[in-house]
Amino acid sequence: MSMLSEPSTSTAFDVHGKPGERTSAPATTGRRDLVDPARCRQWLRDMLMIREFENRCMQQYQDKKIGGFCHIYIGQEAIAVGCTAAVRPNDPIVTAYRDHGHALARGMAARHCMAEMFGKIGGCAKGKGGSMHMFDREHHLYGGHGIVGAQIPLGVGLAFACKYTDEVIDGRPNSRVALAFLGDGALNQGAIHEAMNLAGLLDIPCVIICENNGYSMGTSIHRGTTMGHDIISKAIGYGIDGYVVDGMDVLSVYHDMSAIVEKCRRESRPAFVDMRCYRFKGHSMSDPRKYRTPEEENQYASDDPIGQLKLHLEERGELTEAVLKEMQKEIREEVRESIAWAEASPEPPMSELYHDVFVEPHGPFNGTSLPQMLQGKDLR
Amino acid sequence: MSTVTVIDPTVTATREIEFRDALREAMSQEMRRDPRVFLLGEEVAQYNGAYKVSKGMLDEFGPRRIIDTPISESGFAGMAIGAAMMGLRPIVEFMSWSFSLVAADPILNNAPKMLYMSGGQFGCPIVFRGNDGAGGQLGSTHSWCVEGLFSNVPGLKMAIPSCPEDAKGLMTTAIRDDDPVFFLESERMLGMKGHVPDGDYLIPFGQAKVRREGTDCTLVSFGRPVNFCLDAAAELAKEGISCEVLDMRTIRPLDIDSIVRSVRKTNYCVVVDQSWSFGSPGSEVASQVHQHCFDDLDNFVHRVHSADVPTPYAFNLEQEYLPNARRICEAVRSCLYRA
Incomplete structure (x- = not known):
C-alpha cells in the first residue's frame, strides 16, 4: 500500500523518514478532479492571508x-486551509497553541484574532485567552489549547457530543465529524493515547490530525518518538485507520482529507492523519532554531505550500501576475487594518477580571465572600 | 459512624433509603428529565457500579447513556469535558477521587477555566463525582481528600453531602448547574440510611444547614466529618457544652454568612475538615471567620484536620488520623478554655 500523496522524501533532508508499509488503504483512489479555479484562488488568498498575518x-x-508566548504557523498554512475546506462549517474543530492559522481559516476576522493577542476587549475571547487560546463559537472553533496534547481528549469529546446529539437525542444518523489537531511533539503525551483508545473503542467520528513538522520544540521527532518515521502505527495500534498526507500541498490536503472525513462521517469511526509538513519559523518567538541547518530549512522552503499552489494555478492559466498583486495588496491592507483595529480596541474593563468565572455573572460569590474589589460596586 | 438521622421538617413525603440510592435516584430522575445527561466511568454499566451507585441504570437507560470506560481517567474526563463544551451534561464517575489525580489536567486546567479563557463562549456543565476521603484502610494512595487540593481552583463548584437527603438534593442541583461541579462522596457513607424526599428535590448551593442548634460553640464542617461533629456534640452535651453544628454542604460556594451568624451568637468556633491542614478549606474558613468575627471571638478559631501525614493503613492509626469525635471534643474543650 502506498501513501496518499508522495511527500518529497527523495531529497537530501528528510525530517520525517520513510513511512511504513502499513499505511491504510488510500481514501482517495483514482483520478482527482481539478478543483474549481476560483476555489483554488480563494485557498491561495487564505494561505497568503495567514502568511501575512x-x-x-x-x-x-x-x-x-503581543505578550506571552506566540507560535507562528508559517509553512503549515496548507493544512489549516485544506482541512477547513474538507469539512462542513458546523463540524467542530479543536487545536493546540499554534492556532492563528486555524482561527483565520475557519473564518475568524483577522481583527478579532489580532485584538486577542493585543489583550484587548475586541479579541475573540475579550483578551482573556491570548495567542494560544483562540475560541470562536460562531465558527465552531473550540480552542486553541496551551497544554500539549490536552486538546485531543476534548476533540474526541466534541465528536462524541455530535454523535450523541444526533443518534441518542435526535434519533437520526450521525452527521458531523470533529477535527482535532496536534503537533508531533504531542505524540508522547498520555492523553492522546487514552483519547485514541476511547475513540477506537466507542466508534467516535474524530479525525486526529498530527501536523508533523518533524520537531517537538527543538527535539527532532527521531530523538523523541519511537517509530517516528511511521507514526500512524500508533493509531493502528488502537484500531484506528492511519493515513500519510503531504501537508505542504493544499490540493493533497483537500482531496485526501475530504475522502478521510467523509469515510469517518459515513462509518462513524475515527481516523489518524500523519500530515507531513515543515515549520518555517521557530517553535515560538524566542527560538533561534540552532537545532537545524540553514540547508535543511532552504530545502523545505522550496516546498512552500503557497509557491506550490501558485505554480499549480499558473500552469492551468488561472492566475495572472496582476490578480496576484491585487490579492496581496488587499491582504496587506486587511492585516494592516486588523492591527489598527486591535490598537484602537480598548483594554478589557476591570469588571472583566471577575466576569466569566461562572455562568452567572458573578457566580457563587455572595455576601461577605464577594471579592473585595466588587464590594459596594455596581456589578453590571 | 453516626446513627443520627436528619429529617427536614419542611419535607413530608420521604422514605428511608441508603446514601447510594439517593445518589442514584437523583441521577436517574435527571436522566429521565434531560436527554443531554449521561453517566460514564469505570464499571458504571455492566458491573452495576464498583460501589453499586449506578445499579440498574444500564437496564433503564441503555449503553448509549450509561457508558463503561476503560481505566483511563485523563482520557474519559477530557472526552466528557469536550462533550460538555458542546452542551451535553456528562456525569463522570471516578471510582475514587484518588484516581482523579491522573486526570488533573483536564479537570483543573480545562473544565473550570474554559468559560473564562473563551471569554464566556464555552461553558462546561459537568459533574465529576466519586468517593473521597480516608477510613476504609485503603492506605495512602487511595485515601485522598481532594477538597484541599481542588477547592483552591476558581471556576468550579464543590459539593460534599453528609447524609442521604443532601446527597439527593445536592446531586440534582449539581446536574442542573451550568458550571463544573466537583461532587465528593464517601465510600464510608454509601450504606448510611436516611429519610430522603420523593420526586424532584433540589438543595441550593451555598446554603449551610444547622444540623444541631447550640449556644456555646460553633462547629463548622462538611461531608462525612459533620457526622463526627454530631457525635462530639452529643458527647459534649453531657458535660454541659452546647454545640451548634453547621453542615456547609458546599465548599465552593462557601456560605460564610451562616458561619458568621452562628459565631456571633456563640463567640467560639471550631472547624472540622478531613483534608490536611496546610492550605485547606478549614484554614480558609478560619481565616474568613477571623476577618469577619474578630471582635466577636473569645478565642482564636480552632481546627481539627486529618493528621498531617500520609494516610496510614493500620486500623488504629487510621482512626486516630481522622478528625474523629474524640479529637473534636478535645478541640472544643480547649477552645472554650475547659481543657
Missing part, C-alpha cells in the same frame, strides 16, 4: 504589542 504578528511581538 503571521509575519505581522512577529513584528507586533517584537514591538511588544
Whole structure:
C-alpha cells in the first residue's frame, strides 16, 4: 500500500523518514478532479492571508504589542486551509497553541484574532485567552489549547457530543465529524493515547490530525518518538485507520482529507492523519532554531505550500501576475487594518477580571465572600 | 459512624433509603428529565457500579447513556469535558477521587477555566463525582481528600453531602448547574440510611444547614466529618457544652454568612475538615471567620484536620488520623478554655 500523496522524501533532508508499509488503504483512489479555479484562488488568498498575518504578528511581538508566548504557523498554512475546506462549517474543530492559522481559516476576522493577542476587549475571547487560546463559537472553533496534547481528549469529546446529539437525542444518523489537531511533539503525551483508545473503542467520528513538522520544540521527532518515521502505527495500534498526507500541498490536503472525513462521517469511526509538513519559523518567538541547518530549512522552503499552489494555478492559466498583486495588496491592507483595529480596541474593563468565572455573572460569590474589589460596586 | 438521622421538617413525603440510592435516584430522575445527561466511568454499566451507585441504570437507560470506560481517567474526563463544551451534561464517575489525580489536567486546567479563557463562549456543565476521603484502610494512595487540593481552583463548584437527603438534593442541583461541579462522596457513607424526599428535590448551593442548634460553640464542617461533629456534640452535651453544628454542604460556594451568624451568637468556633491542614478549606474558613468575627471571638478559631501525614493503613492509626469525635471534643474543650 502506498501513501496518499508522495511527500518529497527523495531529497537530501528528510525530517520525517520513510513511512511504513502499513499505511491504510488510500481514501482517495483514482483520478482527482481539478478543483474549481476560483476555489483554488480563494485557498491561495487564505494561505497568503495567514502568511501575512503571521509575519505581522512577529513584528507586533517584537514591538511588544503581543505578550506571552506566540507560535507562528508559517509553512503549515496548507493544512489549516485544506482541512477547513474538507469539512462542513458546523463540524467542530479543536487545536493546540499554534492556532492563528486555524482561527483565520475557519473564518475568524483577522481583527478579532489580532485584538486577542493585543489583550484587548475586541479579541475573540475579550483578551482573556491570548495567542494560544483562540475560541470562536460562531465558527465552531473550540480552542486553541496551551497544554500539549490536552486538546485531543476534548476533540474526541466534541465528536462524541455530535454523535450523541444526533443518534441518542435526535434519533437520526450521525452527521458531523470533529477535527482535532496536534503537533508531533504531542505524540508522547498520555492523553492522546487514552483519547485514541476511547475513540477506537466507542466508534467516535474524530479525525486526529498530527501536523508533523518533524520537531517537538527543538527535539527532532527521531530523538523523541519511537517509530517516528511511521507514526500512524500508533493509531493502528488502537484500531484506528492511519493515513500519510503531504501537508505542504493544499490540493493533497483537500482531496485526501475530504475522502478521510467523509469515510469517518459515513462509518462513524475515527481516523489518524500523519500530515507531513515543515515549520518555517521557530517553535515560538524566542527560538533561534540552532537545532537545524540553514540547508535543511532552504530545502523545505522550496516546498512552500503557497509557491506550490501558485505554480499549480499558473500552469492551468488561472492566475495572472496582476490578480496576484491585487490579492496581496488587499491582504496587506486587511492585516494592516486588523492591527489598527486591535490598537484602537480598548483594554478589557476591570469588571472583566471577575466576569466569566461562572455562568452567572458573578457566580457563587455572595455576601461577605464577594471579592473585595466588587464590594459596594455596581456589578453590571 | 453516626446513627443520627436528619429529617427536614419542611419535607413530608420521604422514605428511608441508603446514601447510594439517593445518589442514584437523583441521577436517574435527571436522566429521565434531560436527554443531554449521561453517566460514564469505570464499571458504571455492566458491573452495576464498583460501589453499586449506578445499579440498574444500564437496564433503564441503555449503553448509549450509561457508558463503561476503560481505566483511563485523563482520557474519559477530557472526552466528557469536550462533550460538555458542546452542551451535553456528562456525569463522570471516578471510582475514587484518588484516581482523579491522573486526570488533573483536564479537570483543573480545562473544565473550570474554559468559560473564562473563551471569554464566556464555552461553558462546561459537568459533574465529576466519586468517593473521597480516608477510613476504609485503603492506605495512602487511595485515601485522598481532594477538597484541599481542588477547592483552591476558581471556576468550579464543590459539593460534599453528609447524609442521604443532601446527597439527593445536592446531586440534582449539581446536574442542573451550568458550571463544573466537583461532587465528593464517601465510600464510608454509601450504606448510611436516611429519610430522603420523593420526586424532584433540589438543595441550593451555598446554603449551610444547622444540623444541631447550640449556644456555646460553633462547629463548622462538611461531608462525612459533620457526622463526627454530631457525635462530639452529643458527647459534649453531657458535660454541659452546647454545640451548634453547621453542615456547609458546599465548599465552593462557601456560605460564610451562616458561619458568621452562628459565631456571633456563640463567640467560639471550631472547624472540622478531613483534608490536611496546610492550605485547606478549614484554614480558609478560619481565616474568613477571623476577618469577619474578630471582635466577636473569645478565642482564636480552632481546627481539627486529618493528621498531617500520609494516610496510614493500620486500623488504629487510621482512626486516630481522622478528625474523629474524640479529637473534636478535645478541640472544643480547649477552645472554650475547659481543657
